[in-house]
Amino acid sequence: MTGSKCFLRWAALFCVALLSISAARSAAVKAPAAQRIVAIGGAITETLYALGQEQKIVGVDTTSLYPPHALRDKPNVGYFRAFSVEGVLSLKPTLVIAAESAGPPDSLKLLQDSKVAIARLPDAFTAAGVEAKIKLIGHLAQADAAAATLAETVSRGFSEVNARRAKVSGRTRVLFIIAMQSGRPIVAGRSTAADAMIGLAGGLNVAADFSGYKPMNDESILAAAPDVIVMMANGNRPSNAQIFQLPAFKATPAAAHQRLVALDGLYLLGFGPRTPQACEDLLSAFYPGVK
Amino acid sequence: MTRVSVPASRAWRIRARPERRLRAILLFPVLAVALAALTILAIGRGPLVIAPVDIIDILVRAAQGVDQSSSREALVVLDIRLPRILLAVVIGANLAVSGALMQSLFRNPLADPGIIGVSAGAALAAAGVIVVGDKYLPGALPFASLPIAAFAGALIAVLILYLIATRGRETSVATLLLAGIALGALAGAIIGFLTFVADDRQLRDLTFWSLGSLGGATWDKVAALTPPFVLLLVALPFLGRGLNALSIGEAEAFYLGISVQRLKAAIVALAALATGASVAAAGIIGFVGIVVPQLLRLVLGPDHRFLLPACALLGPALLLAADTCARTLAAPAELPIGILTAGIGAPFFLWLLLRRPAGFDT
Numbered sequence: 001m002t003g004s005k006c007f008l009r010w011a012a013l014f015c016v017a018l019l020s021i022s023a024a025r026s027a028a029v030k031a032p033a034a035q036r037i038v039a040i041g042g043a044i045t046e047t048l049y050a051l052g053q054e055q056k057i058v059g060v061d062t063t064s065l066y067p068p069h070a071l072r073d074k075p076n077v078g079y080f081r082a083f084s085v086e087g088v089l090s091l092k093p094t095l096v097i098a099a100e101s102a103g104p105p106d107s108l109k110l111l112q113d114s115k116v117a118i119a120r121l122p123d124a125f126t127a128a129g130v131e132a133k134i135k136l137i138g139h140l141a142q143a144d145a146a147a148a149t150l151a152e153t154v155s156r157g158f159s160e161v162n163a164r165r166a167k168v169s170g171r172t173r174v175l176f177i178i179a180m181q182s183g184r185p186i187v188a189g190r191s192t193a194a195d196a197m198i199g200l201a202g203g204l205n206v207a208a209d210f211s212g213y214k215p216m217n218d219e220s221i222l223a224a225a226p227d228v229i230v231m232m233a234n235g236n237r238p239s240n241a242q243i244f245q246l247p248a249f250k251a252t253p254a255a256a257h258q259r260l261v262a263l264d265g266l267y268l269l270g271f272g273p274r275t276p277q278a279c280e281d282l283l284s285a286f287y288p289g290v291k
Numbered sequence: 292m293t294r295v296s297v298p299a300s301r302a303w304r305i306r307a308r309p310e311r312r313l314r315a316i317l318l319f320p321v322l323a324v325a326l327a328a329l330t331i332l333a334i335g336r337g338p339l340v341i342a343p344v345d346i347i348d349i350l351v352r353a354a355q356g357v358d359q360s361s362s363r364e365a366l367v368v369l370d371i372r373l374p375r376i377l378l379a380v381v382i383g384a385n386l387a388v389s390g391a392l393m394q395s396l397f398r399n400p401l402a403d404p405g406i407i408g409v410s411a412g413a414a415l416a417a418a419g420v421i422v423v424g425d426k427y428l429p430g431a432l433p434f435a436s437l438p439i440a441a442f443a444g445a446l447i448a449v450l451i452l453y454l455i456a457t458r459g460r461e462t463s464v465a466t467l468l469l470a471g472i473a474l475g476a477l478a479g480a481i482i483g484f485l486t487f488v489a490d491d492r493q494l495r496d497l498t499f500w501s502l503g504s505l506g507g508a509t510w511d512k513v514a515a516l517t518p519p520f521v522l523l524l525v526a527l528p529f530l531g532r533g534l535n536a537l538s539i540g541e542a543e544a545f546y547l548g549i550s551v552q553r554l555k556a557a558i559v560a561l562a563a564l565a566t567g568a569s570v571a572a573a574g575i576i577g578f579v580g581i582v583v584p585q586l587l588r589l590v591l592g593p594d595h596r597f598l599l600p601a602c603a604l605l606g607p608a609l610l611l612a613a614d615t616c617a618r619t620l621a622a623p624a625e626l627p628i629g630i631l632t633a634g635i636g637a638p639f640f641l642w643l644l645l646r647r648p649a650g651f652d653t
Contacts, residue, residue, distance in 0.1 A: 062490060063490070063491060079490075079491075079494075178492070178495065179492060179495050179496050179499065180433070180434075181421065181437060181496040181499065181500055182434055182437050182438055182500070182507055183434035183507035183509065184499070184504060184506045184507035185506075185507070186495065186499055187624075189624070207623065207624075209623050209624075210621070210623065210624040213495065214624040214625070215499060215504060215506055215624065215625045215627075216623055216624055216625065217337075217338050217506070217618050217622055217623055217624070217625050218371045218375075218506065218507065218508075219337045219338045219339045219367050219371050219372070219618075220338040220339070220622055220623030220624075221623075222339065222363065222366070222367060222371070223338060223339045223623075224623065232492065234492060235425040235426070235492060235493070236424065236425050236426075236428055236433060237433070238433035238434060239433075242433060242434065246434075246507070246509070247366060247370035247371045247374075247509060248371065248507075250366060250370070251363050251366050265491070265492060
């Protein structure tokens with residue numbers, strides 16, 4: 001019987017040893033599971049920073065302009081529509097989070113083939129879309145709690161915007177100019193991030209007759225009679241006076257009251273954590289009286 | 292391309308001359324009337340509907356010097372449609388005549404106005420302003436900095452090519468062509484690099500600039516384009532005979548008493564100024580410079596004394612028709628004008644080619 005007892009003891013010991021080894025191994029597996037994330041898309045980088053997960057980011061794309069030090073601190077894998085596959089792979093990522101419009105498709109397929117986990121985030125230009133995006137990024141970055149808090153804050157922000165928008169009477173006519181090279185305005189039509197922002201801030205997009213970003217006819221701008229012009233503040237922007245003296249703008253209500261809002265591009269169109277604040281800014285510009 | 296050296300073809304040419312002169316006499320009034328009709332149509336048409344009576348009223352009052360700055364209709368007619376129509380006329384003439392000049396200089400029907408480096412130089416300068424100038428240029432002239440740079444870029448590119456191709460007071464046309472290809476490739480490489488470092492917004496600017504458009508026309512732009520245009524028109528009557536001689540061959544032209552080198556320098560300078568100014572104001576508008584001279588050669592024959600003035604009428608007509616479509620068909624958005632110049636010009640050109648019994652004869 002001692003023999004069988006002895007065997008049992010040894011067997012028990014062996015089991016404990018095995019368990020502890022597998023535990024050690026699983027710990028060893030967990031340790032390099034410190035995530036290495038490549039963020040392809042400005043709003044994704046911004047959200048990861050807002051969730052306090054920046055230490056997990058090993059690479060960003062050129063549109064990651066907020067926070068401003070992101071592009072200085074992290075390696076750059078190129079423009080998000082034309083990122084470099086080798087550049088991404090050289091960073092040994094465990095996860096690539098890419099915006100829906102990131103590409104080219106071949107590069108994304110190559111990444112998939114090289115067994116890197118890829119998450120594609122849909123570009124949804126709505127309040128619910130922003131909240132879902134934050135939660136999904138938080139889940140992917142194993143920061144669900146922080147994401148829930150941030151999504152809650154964002155949701156509250158949007159509720160405040162909605163409450164303010166409900167008080168608005170009459171709709172301000174808005175023209176969103178995305179580019180103005182050589183005095184030729186390229187304008188945001190419907191199905192654009194800019195159109196969604198105008199809608200969230202309670203404005204009426206006067207260029208909703210066409211979709212996408214397109215050059216708009218001078219006469220049509222005049223006929224559309226915008227009350228406010230919205231532009232991006234980035235780069236070498238023409239001054240308000242220079243815009244309002246162009247024939248297309250001279251006789252618009254916007255020129256008569258000198259109403260032009262210029263905001264940072266990613267802040268305005270990124271649909272990230274700062275979007276409720278951007279909506280508030282636009283709303284204040286569209287309806288100065290409504291608190 | 293067949294050359295004129297075969298005696299038989301020359302005999303045919305001489306026989307054909309009276310008929311062609313008759314065609315020219317008929318064609319000029321037709322073109323002039325067409326251009327006038329298109330101008331009237333272009334003033335009357337637009338996304339904003341204005342009654343013809345009101346338009347006439349506005350124009351008459353403007354001619355009388357009455358201040359109409361408070362009227363929205365007057366603003367549309369006088370400050371939006373009129374400068375744009377004039378811009379289309381000037382640029383159409385510039386491109387068509389420059390195209391004809393380049394085709395004679397290179398004795399090649401496929402030469403376009405940009406062949407001497409104009410488009411490459413302008414595009415490079417424009418890309419530089421959009422990408423690099425975005426950060427470093429002062430914001431004093433946001434609408435003018437790009438056209439000014441593009442014009443300067445066009446002229447510098449032509450000057451470099453001319454200096455490369457000119458040895459001992461003689462410009463080699465073949466070297467001009469080859470150096471132009473090399474310079475174009477180099478400019479393309481630098482533009483490619485600038486595109487690579489450009490951000491989202493700059494990329495959009497680059498794309499829309501390269502499409503070409505007469506949008507954003509102002510009286511300032513018309514005024515800036517007038518001097519090269521007037522220079523080109525004034526020079527036309529003096530170029531016809533020389534170009535006719537040149538199309539036989541450089542040596543032949545020399546023996547006919549043409550100072551070939553001066554003629555070549557004049558052609559290059561005129562085309563560079565006219566095309567450079569046009570590209571600077573409206574971006575790259577293709578097809579007009581190739582198809583208008585070819586079309587007229589099919590109808591009028593190769594005599595430059597008729598061909599050049601006809602180009603100065605048909606070029607504006609084609610561009611004006613295309614631009615009127617560009618700004619009305621997709622209103623309130625605008626179509627890229629290149630789609631329309633090719634869309635209108637190419638089928639007509641093909642139809643003319645099909646109607647010709649013999650092969651292509653420049």
